[in-house]
Amino acid sequence: MKNCVDEQMCKERPGLDHVGVGVGGVITARDTVLLLRRRKPPESDCWTIPGGAIEFGETVETALVRELREEIGVNTNIIAPLGVTDHILPSEGVHWVSLRFLVKIIEGVPRNASPESHSDIKWFPIRDLPPNITLTTREAIAAYLKWLETAN
Numbered sequence: 255m256k257n258c259v260d261e262q263m264c265k266e267r268p269g270l271d272h273v274g275v276g277v278g279g280v281i282t283a284r285d286t287v288l289l290l291r292r293r294k295p296p297e298s299d300c301w302t303i304p305g306g307a308i309e310f311g312e313t314v315e316t317a318l319v320r321e322l323r324e325e326i327g328v329n330t331n332i333i334a335p336l337g338v339t340d341h342i343l344p345s346e347g348v349h350w351v352s353l354r355f356l357v358k359i360i361e362g363v364p365r366n367a368s369p370e371s372h373s374d375i376k377w378f379p380i381r382d383l384p385p386n387i388t389l390t391t392r393e394a395i396a397a398y399l400k401w402l403e404t405a406n
Contacts, residue, residue, distance in 0.1 A: 325368045
């Protein structure tokens with residue numbers, strides 16, 4: 255749903271030509287977290303929480319629910335905010351601001367519904383993550399663990 259003032263605006267790429275705004279969801283089950291392996295930059299071949307870009311005119315919450323449905327084929331509810339990541343990677347020329355949330359699956363079984371963007375989907379023990387996780391994922395998991403401490 256693009257709302258372009260001029261032709262140039264429509265050609266710009268969020269996160270590369272200007273700061274992009276994205277959302278991500280931490281999904282947990284029995285001390286595990288669901289991650290996707292990225293095929294594309296930024297941070298290609300790294301494991302990430304599901305999520306994506308907010309579209310023009312879309313609320314943060316609507317974007318997160320849409321992205322999770324598109325990427326992993328489930329419907330979700332947002333449980334709690336988990337902060338914001340300044341996802342700045344000078345080596346890749348990328349700048350995103352990513353809002354993170356704890357979410358709960360309310361319908362569906364997670365699957366890789368976006369194989370052009372992700373090569374794999376897997377549950378990992380939350381305290382034994384692979385070394386190649388994205389910056390946003392690292393910060394989201396740390397925020398989730400802190401949230402867990404205060405929730406108990």
